[in-house]
Amino acid sequence: MGVEALAESLGQNILTTTLGKLIGWGRGNSVWPAQFGLACCAIEMIATATAGVDIARFGSEAFRASPRQSDLMIVSGRVSQKMAPILRTVYDQMPEPKWVISMGACASTGGVFNNYALLQGVDKIVPVDVYIPGCPPRPEDLLNALMILQERIKAQGITPRQ
Amino acid sequence: MIADNLVVERGVSAGDAWITVDPANLRSALSALKDDGYRLLVFLTCVDHLLDASRNWPARYELVYELRNMETPEHLRVRAFIDGDPPRVESVHDLFPPANWEERETYDMFGVKFTGHPDLTRILMPDDWVGYPLRRDYPVGGEVVEFSEEHETWQTAPEKA
Amino acid sequence: MSTPEGVTISRTGETGAFGGELLSVNFGPHHPSTHGVLRLIVDLDGEQVRSVKPVIGYLHTGIEKQMEALRWQQGVVVTDRHDYLSPPINNLAYALAVEWLLGIDVPPRAKALRVIMSELTRLSSHLVWMGTSGLELGAMSMLMYCFRERDTILDMNEEISGFRMHTSYIRPGGVMADATPRFLEMLDAFVRAMPGHVDEYEDLLTMNPIWRSRTIGIGKLSADDAKVLGATGPMLRGSGVAWDLRKAIPYSGYENYDFDVATSDLCDCYGRYLVRIKEMREAVKILRQALDKLPDGPVNVDDRKILPPPREELETSMEAVIHHFKLFTEGYSVPAGDVYVAVESGRGENGCYVVSDGTHKPRRVKFRSASFVNLQALERMALNHMIADLIAIIGTADAVLGDVDR
Numbered sequence: 001m002g003v004e005a006l007a008e009s010l011g012q013n014i015l016t017t018t019l020g021k022l023i024g025w026g027r028g029n030s031v032w033p034a035q036f037g038l039a040c041c042a043i044e045m046i047a048t049a050t051a052g053v054d055i056a057r058f059g060s061e062a063f064r065a066s067p068r069q070s071d072l073m074i075v076s077g078r079v080s081q082k083m084a085p086i087l088r089t090v091y092d093q094m095p096e097p098k099w100v101i102s103m104g105a106c107a108s109t110g111g112v113f114n115n116y117a118l119l120q121g122v123d124k125i126v127p128v129d130v131y132i133p134g135c136p137p138r139p140e141d142l143l144n145a146l147m148i149l150q151e152r153i154k155a156q157g158i159t160p161r162q
Numbered sequence: 163m164i165a166d167n168l169v170v171e172r173g174v175s176a177g178d179a180w181i182t183v184d185p186a187n188l189r190s191a192l193s194a195l196k197d198d199g200y201r202l203l204v205f206l207t208c209v210d211h212l213l214d215a216s217r218n219w220p221a222r223y224e225l226v227y228e229l230r231n232m233e234t235p236e237h238l239r240v241r242a243f244i245d246g247d248p249p250r251v252e253s254v255h256d257l258f259p260p261a262n263w264e265e266r267e268t269y270d271m272f273g274v275k276f277t278g279h280p281d282l283t284r285i286l287m288p289d290d291w292v293g294y295p296l297r298r299d300y301p302v303g304g305e306v307v308e309f310s311e312e313h314e315t316w317q318t319a320p321e322k323a
Numbered sequence: 324m325s326t327p328e329g330v331t332i333s334r335t336g337e338t339g340a341f342g343g344e345l346l347s348v349n350f351g352p353h354h355p356s357t358h359g360v361l362r363l364i365v366d367l368d369g370e371q372v373r374s375v376k377p378v379i380g381y382l383h384t385g386i387e388k389q390m391e392a393l394r395w396q397q398g399v400v401v402t403d404r405h406d407y408l409s410p411p412i413n414n415l416a417y418a419l420a421v422e423w424l425l426g427i428d429v430p431p432r433a434k435a436l437r438v439i440m441s442e443l444t445r446l447s448s449h450l451v452w453m454g455t456s457g458l459e460l461g462a463m464s465m466l467m468y469c470f471r472e473r474d475t476i477l478d479m480n481e482e483i484s485g486f487r488m489h490t491s492y493i494r495p496g497g498v499m500a501d502a503t504p505r506f507l508e509m510l511d512a513f514v515r516a517m518p519g520h521v522d523e524y525e526d527l528l529t530m531n532p533i534w535r536s537r538t539i540g541i542g543k544l545s546a547d548d549a550k551v552l553g554a555t556g557p558m559l560r561g562s563g564v565a566w567d568l569r570k571a572i573p574y575s576g577y578e579n580y581d582f583d584v585a586t587s588d589l590c591d592c593y594g595r596y597l598v599r600i601k602e603m604r605e606a607v608k609i610l611r612q613a614l615d616k617l618p619d620g621p622v623n624v625d626d627r628k629i630l631p632p633p634r635e636e637l638e639t640s641m642e643a644v645i646h647h648f649k650l651f652t653e654g655y656s657v658p659a660g661d662v663y664v665a666v667e668s669g670r671g672e673n674g675c676y677v678v679s680d681g682t683h684k685p686r687r688v689k690f691r692s693a694s695f696v697n698l699q700a701l702e703r704m705a706l707n708h709m710i711a712d713l714i715a716i717i718g719t720a721d722a723v724l725g726d727v728d729r
Binding site: 210217226258284 | 550660
Binding site: 040067118 | 353381388389454471473489724728
């Protein structure tokens with residue numbers, strides 16, 4: 001094969017980009033959520049993974065039972081005072097870079113339960129990237145949150161958190 | 163048959179039959195009712211009558227045992243009024259096994275001590291929690307919501323009687 | 324995590340039947356197979372379970388305290404959220420209790436709509452149970468099939484109440500709104516299609532050798548044990564006791580419907596599965612009858628002290644405005660007294676014990692939850708089984724942790 005022919009065929013098959021963009025693209029399209037169901041929202045989270053909505057279209061169908069293998073914690077439901085230290089332990093066990101979606105009114109603000117038993121917003125113990133309103137949010141809302149998160153991850157590049 | 167001398171008062175509330183017994187006789191009354199066929203303890207709970215003006219209550223705490231005869235299917239509610247700090251009453255976990263967790267929950271939420279219970283520890287709240295949340299003088303808690311109804315009293319408990 | 328006080332991990336170091344030491348293993352609360360945030364402390368002898376101690380409360384929401392801070396009509400919203408797989412059934416228990424205290428009776432159409440919503444919820448609750456239990460025992464496709472039909476039910480919820488899961492549809496004095504013609508069409512199509520779908524589930528599971536070997540003979544609970552431990556719902560009927568509140572103490576007009584109580588004499592996980600399959604078929608039967616005999620008429624009691632006036636009246640009637648204002652600023656008060664109403668949910672007897680002191684807020688609301696009581700039978704069922712069977716046993720006990728912890 002001549003040099004010209006080689007250059008011609010390679011010319012159509014090489015993309016140039018920055019390393020940050022490449023990593024962001026890879027990370028954004030393979031966000032693995034931790035399998036961390038708490039309450040009502042967890043049922044809608046399961047529904048997001050089923051055929052009707054199909055979170056697999058966005059590369060996030062691999063719900064990992066071990067926090068060590070996951071990048072995203074979806075706090076799906078109300079967090080009680082008794083559960084809070086455990087939630088934080090799970091979060092600490094996840095490897096960097098990691099993201100948190102606060103799914104539903106209870107996880108975001110305490111929701112209708114403004115009382116002694118619940119943590120009034122999960123952002124008191126873990127940093128939250130995307131909040132979803134709703135009680136519980138629809139599966140489509142969770143997909144929307146995931147897409148917002150993906151945009152953010154892609155923009156972050158190599159260094160996700162300052 | 164439950165002896166009449168165990169029953170302090172009887173009545174019907176919104177279609178449900180109930181009897182009141184002296185707390186000292188509670189265990190023997192429940193045991194007699196179990197022999198009568200009321201074999202299922204549907205639930206056990208407590209009601210705090212602090213600052214309740216609807217009636218002249220004999221004591222602050224009212225223990226409620228809902229019994230059911232699954233053959234007929236009749237219901238009977240057994241009440242016992244107790245006072246004291248902490249209020250004490252005899253456990254019935256050996257008569258009715260479901261009472262085991264129900265008594266722990268009542269202890270957790272109201273601070274009622276069930277004497278003779280094998281493992282009377284908190285069941286719903288963390289073990290180091292202070293206070294008994296369902297008592298009426300325990301605040302609802304949470305965060306103050308501006309412009310909401312009664313937002314000043316939301317976090318504070320009613321004053322003592 | 325350190326061991327909380329009061330949790331005794333006592334048997335580690337004891338010698339087991341095979342000569343080895345007993346080992347205490349912590350299971351949960353963050354574990355994919357515990358149906359939520361259930362924590363178990365299991366003493367293992369090799370692979371065999373020697374004792375199980377459930378630790379609950381990780382989803383304690385303070386619902387009963389919250390109810391005391393809310394007015395009577397606001398409480399409906401909170402009842403939705405304790406057993407989050409069967410919201411209308413919880414609404415129904417609360418609404419019936421408040422109606423008993425108020426001494427009112429709802430119109431026949433409201434009763435029929437309540438039955439329709441209860442049975443739809445029972446179906447969706449059983450579908451979630453079957454999907455997740457199938458997933459845990461290796462039948463992954465069950466999840467896809469079951470959630471397909473569940474979504475149809477949720478679409479119907481949305482059509483009739485505007486919300487997918489927590490409908491708050493049944494409320495004291497009637498229901499939120501009348502059924503729309505589209506809802507009735509959807510229901511008709513669903514009732515036609517559902518028996519075929521249940522056949523599909525049975526094709527996948529009933530004769531499936533893996534499903535059978537993982538459930539038959541596992542988690543035995545004799546009828547006597549089930550009665551003594553206070554188990555209700557499919558746990559009790561799976562042990563051969565034909566006890567169903569819809570038959571024993573009928574409510575909301577269930578005595579007018581023709582259906583059978585599903586039971587199984589197998590007393591094991593497979594028996595409980597068969598009961599749930601049968602219940603799904605019976606629920607479709609009830610839905611068909613309710614739809615065919617749906618009476619005409621109003622869906623709410625005609626009492627302006629309890630329910631707000633229709634929107635169009637507010638523009639013409641001063642009295643309607645006053646009633647509306649009073650209802651949404653102060654609420655209504657309920658005569659002093661107490662009442663217990665029990666309804667049959669997908670998990671068993673879900674009851675509501677309401678105490679009123681005559682004011683516009685409840686003095687005490689206690690939810691009798693089926694899961695809380697059924698979970699106490701776990702140790703009896705799991706004893707001397709393999710640890711892998713524990714998953715099947717927790718699965719078929721079908722405890723919803725929101726219901727357990729409230």
